[in-house]
Amino acid sequence: MADLARRFWLRQRQALQAPRLPWMIGDTAFTDQCTRCQDCLKACESHIIVIGDGGFPQVDFQHGECTFCYQCADVCPEPLFRPRAEAPWSAIASITESCLASQGVECRSCGDACEPMAIQFSLQPGRVAQPEVHASDCTGCGACVSVCPSQAIHIQSETQRNHTS
Ligand code: SF4
Numbered sequence: 001m002a003d004l005a006r007r008f009w010l011r012q013r014q015a016l017q018a019p020r021l022p023w024m025i026g027d028t029a030f031t032d033q034c035t036r037c038q039d040c041l042k043a044c045e046s047h048i049i050v051i052g053d054g055g056f057p058q059v060d061f062q063h064g065e066c067t068f069c070y071q072c073a074d075v076c077p078e079p080l081f082r083p084r085a086e087a088p089w090s091a092i093a094s095i096t097e098s099c100l101a102s103q104g105v106e107c108r109s110c111g112d113a114c115e116p117m118a119i120q121f122s123l124q125p126g127r128v129a130q131p132e133v134h135a136s137d138c139t140g141c142g143a144c145v146s147v148c149p150s151q152a153i154h155i156q157s158e159t160q161r162n163h164t165s
């Protein structure tokens with residue numbers, strides 16, 4: 001029964017939150033085997049890994065972006081990460097309605113922060129330019145998250161996008 005409850009909780013977490021760490025194996029297998037040693041927190045060059053729910057590591061893009069350095073995976077003593085040659089995650093940026101541009105205020109902070117230029121602004125009659133995320137160019141690095149003055153950007157995993165679409 002406890003196991004069922006835990007799996008339900010994990011499914012809820014997957015639906016509501018951004019991916020936990022780049023290249024990580026599935027969430028259930030991860031929390032089964034992660035010892036919460038915090039070695040990945042110390043190794044992260046961007047200092048974006050924090051202690052999340054249940055004491056497990058979790059990226060927090062309010063602290064910066066993932067550079068995909070693979071240090072978290074390299075330092076981990078457990079078999080919790082996939083090979084670096086694979087995609088780190090399927091997560092991409094999603095812009096919500098609290099975006100200043102959607103409220104008529106000129107803002108291009110996210111576009112300026114996006115190195116792969118995955119955020120493009122389209123001009124529309126009678127409105128300020130509106131940002132749009134080009135999924136095929138977005139790496140889910142999170143560089144656009146902390147620079148947004150209205151906290152309008154979230155990095156969503158594929159699971160979360162499926163739940164909200
Ligand atoms: S280094 Fe590995 S085992 Fe330790 S907290 Fe990070 S993911 Fe878990």
Ligand code: SF4
Pocket residue numbers: 021022043044045046047048049059065066067068069070071072073
């Ligand atoms: S890949 Fe590098 S920057 Fe990204 S979470 Fe892991 S250690 Fe941090």
Ligand code: SF4
Pocket residue numbers: 092093113114115116117118119133137138139140141142143144145155
């Ligand atoms: S997550 Fe990274 S690549 Fe994607 S839109 Fe934001 S800054 Fe650009």
